[in-house]
Amino acid sequence: MKQLTRKDFDHLMFPTYVPMDMLIKKAHGCYVWDTEGKRYLDFTAGIAVLCLGHTPDGVLKIIKKQSAKLLHCSNIFANESTLGLAAKLLPHTAFERVFFVNSGTEANEAALKLARRTAFDDYGAQKDEIIAFSHSFHGRTFFSVCVAGQDQYSDGFGPKPGAITHIPFNDLETFKKTISDKTCAVILEPVQGEGGIIPADPEFLKGVRKLCDEHHALLIFDEVQTGIGRCGTFFCYEQTPVVPDILTAAKGLGSGLPIGAVLTSEKIAAHFSPGTHGSTFGGNPLACAVGQYVVDTLTKPAFLQDVRDKGEFLRAELKKLAQETRSITEVRGRGLLIGAELDDAYKAKASEIQKLCFKHGLLILLAGHDVLRFAPALNISKDQLLQGLVILKQVLNEIKQ
Numbered sequence: 001m002k003q004l005t006r007k008d009f010d011h012l013m014f015p016t017y018v019p020m021d022m023l024i025k026k027a028h029g030c031y032v033w034d035t036e037g038k039r040y041l042d043f044t045a046g047i048a049v050l051c052l053g054h055t056p057d058g059v060l061k062i063i064k065k066q067s068a069k070l071l072h073c074s075n076i077f078a079n080e081s082t083l084g085l086a087a088k089l090l091p092h093t094a095f096e097r098v099f100f101v102n103s104g105t106e107a108n109e110a111a112l113k114l115a116r117r118t119a120f121d122d123y124g125a126q127k128d129e130i131i132a133f134s135h136s137f138h139g140r141t142f143f144s145v146c147v148a149g150q151d152q153y154s155d156g157f158g159p160k161p162g163a164i165t166h167i168p169f170n171d172l173e174t175f176k177k178t179i180s181d182k183t184c185a186v187i188l189e190p191v192q193g194e195g196g197i198i199p200a201d202p203e204f205l206k207g208v209r210k211l212c213d214e215h216h217a218l219l220i221f222d223e224v225q226t227g228i229g230r231c232g233t234f235f236c237y238e239q240t241p242v243v244p245d246i247l248t249a250a251k252g253l254g255s256g257l258p259i260g261a262v263l264t265s266e267k268i269a270a271h272f273s274p275g276t277h278g279s280t281f282g283g284n285p286l287a288c289a290v291g292q293y294v295v296d297t298l299t300k301p302a303f304l305q306d307v308r309d310k311g312e313f314l315r316a317e318l319k320k321l322a323q324e325t326r327s328i329t330e331v332r333g334r335g336l337l338i339g340a341e342l343d344d345a346y347k348a349k350a351s352e353i354q355k356l357c358f359k360h361g362l363l364i365l366l367a368g369h370d371v372l373r374f375a376p377a378l379n380i381s382k383d384q385l386l387q388g389l390v391i392l393k394q395v396l397n398e399i400k401q
């Protein structure tokens with residue numbers, strides 16, 4: 001086959017994405033190499049997926065071992081790897097039952113269906129309203145994309161599922177006026193990721209939890225991005241004053257292998273009786289074997305303490321950079337999920353900044369329209385963080401001129 005280049009993307013693939021101008025050849029730890037041999041420092045970790053960096057040795061060993069034993073087995077049979085992940089995962093959470101899927105979208109789809117079914121069983125068909133928040137992101141199936149309520153992602157695909165209400169995030173007064181006995185579920189991200197790294201206010205969450213209880217509505221936390229150590233605790237809800245009824249996870253759980261999970265109580269899980277929901281690949285033994293390794297690694301107390309330390313370090317360094325360059329107005333986030341909001345003068349230049357970083361060998365993400373997003377591997381070193389910041393500073397100064 002001829003040597004492929006980035007240009008081939010445009011005549012082979014759906015044009016849903018516009019990837020950077022290179023082809024990735026290989027990656028290890030926090031570094032990525034393209035087909036020209038250029039090396040990049042990676043602050044994106046596959047969009048908060050590669051919690052242990054690229055191709056971690058421990059994961060490669062597990063893949064080798066498990067792939068020689070059992071790669072796939074339908075859900076007509078149970079297997080040790082899938083059950084093993086459930087047994088390891090649940091004790092580190094406030095939940096009693098888990099359903100495995102293949103992605104964040106699929107986890108949210110299942111969570112929303114479960115919430116609707118629970119209300120249907122317990123209260124009847126009229127209790128069907130889902131409340132979600134502006135600038136949220138819950139995935140790309142038609143149900144999850146309609147729930148997230150960014151019209152530009154859900155318009156033009158025909159009739160939308162009904163009984164979904166969108167209101168502003170962190171606005172308890174509006175929430176109070178909106179929730180009713182018709183509400184079956186409220187879904188939110190404890191830190192909005194794609195929306196711009198916007199943490200939920202503790203007081204807002206307390207109010208939401210109380211009103212959900214009063215109206216028998218289930219509170220769903222979408223922790224697809226915030227979970228699995230990303231925010232410096234195993235799940236982000238641990239840092240909030242509330243516990244949700246249903247939690248969804250995905251991204252980091254498979255350290256690069258596709259897996260997602262829905263967690264809840266025994267009582268709520270019981271509403272998914274045999275035949276109500278399913279997934280051919282969900283609970284895949286290979287992904288679950290790697291998931292076990294991820295849980296074992298991340299739940300060592302020193303690991304998450306280190307994530308919190310590095311998160312604080314990166315935030316402090318970004319604040320210094322904000323003062324020096326006057327291009328960043330706010331630095332926010334939890335653990336190693338950090339956003340730097342650009343000053344008005346730079347707002348239109350977010351993707352230019354991203355491209356210049358790329359040119360200088362640093363991969364970063366954007367969130368919202370004007371927020372630089374940092375989501376490196378959780379085991380990145382302080383040295384590597386500093387190396388990236390040197391490049392970012394140079395880029396911000398170049399943009400200024």
Ligand SMILES: *Cc1c(COP(=O)(O)O)cnc(C)c1O
Binds near residue numbers: 106138225
């Ligand atoms: C990435 C993401 C999703 C979608 O996950 P996929 O694995 O792409 O389906 C859903 N919710 C949040 C908060 C996310 O960050």
